[in-house]
Amino acid sequence: MLRLSKLTDYAVVVLIRLAELAPSESCAVQTSPGIATATGVPEPTVAKVLKALSAADLVLSQRGARGGYRLNRTLNDISVADVITAIDGPIALTACVDGATGSCEVQGLCAVKGRWDLVNEAIQGALSGISLAQMRAASVPFAFRVPDPLPALSTFPAE
């Protein structure tokens, strides 16, 4: 089904959430328990997602008491490809690419040798062209949109 991991879905939710109320001041870090209660995603899962996002430098972490997470870039500068790469690893459709030491030994017969590269690039391109800001905008009509102005989001790394 060409499905992508549910964790990635959560990551998008978390990132958007992170942008939703980080507007005021950049120091307004959010804790993973807080995000968990806000989004309904179980806390350990949120923590796991945030760790991965932090490792990919999509979010910044503040350790210790009063710690938390905050976005490292605006939603405009985060593409879907970035998120997928952060959570699921590099975008590669086939096992033929990496672990080629599998069944493709019979490369004289296996005719797909590297053919999926074309497809991989196409998908990479398609995914890189969509930002989280676009995803947020493309959501439910706007009848559901939180009434807050949310322009202040970009006023982020004010520091």
Added chain:
Amino acid sequence: MLRLSKLTDYAVVVLIRLAELAPSESCAVQTSPGIATATGVPEPTVAKVLKALSAADLVLSQRGARGGYRLNRTLNDISVADVITAIDGPIALTACVDGATGSCEVQGLCAVKGRWDLVNEAIQGALSGISLAQMRAASVPFAFRVPDPLPALSTFPAE
């Protein structure tokens, strides 16, 4: 990893193989055992793939003795999206789309409501734009192309 099923990979191999030596006359059907030995893919798997492709009308089947499969369209008219849809079902990245009766119950909080649609469409577009003919062309230089005319395999009763 956004990976697509290995079956789809096999399907591409099988389809290209089907095109390799069906050129002469359209009646030159190939049997799944024959394709299996030619491609190195286990026979039951080839059969399974061909069944799915047949159900999707990508190939035509001829039952009975001297039966087999042959392409229903040229490789130019078969997109990667067609193959993926035939094997893995409709292209939809998230479980949120179909089985929405899952964890997304809290749609007031779950902020991704239908946002992946944008991504799905982008991927659909990217995949629809690549034909199997392109994939075949994009293969290894041609220095690796099997030198044999590969007709020998088709030596099944030339009838």
Added chain:
DNA sequence: CCCTAACCGGACCCCAATGGTCCTGTTTGA
């Protein structure tokens, strides 16, 4: 007329990867 080759459409099992949880550090503000 029967037999065999091949497709058809299931059911079936095994395994790996994912989703999800938890526990033990380590950091840091109050």
Added chain:
DNA sequence: TCAAACAGGACCATTGGGGTCCGGTTAGGG
């Protein structure tokens, strides 16, 4: 000094895909 929160693991359960097999049906050939 303590508590809150991140870091980085290890750890299980489950799902779905990969792969196999079997009975049934069709149709050409002896």
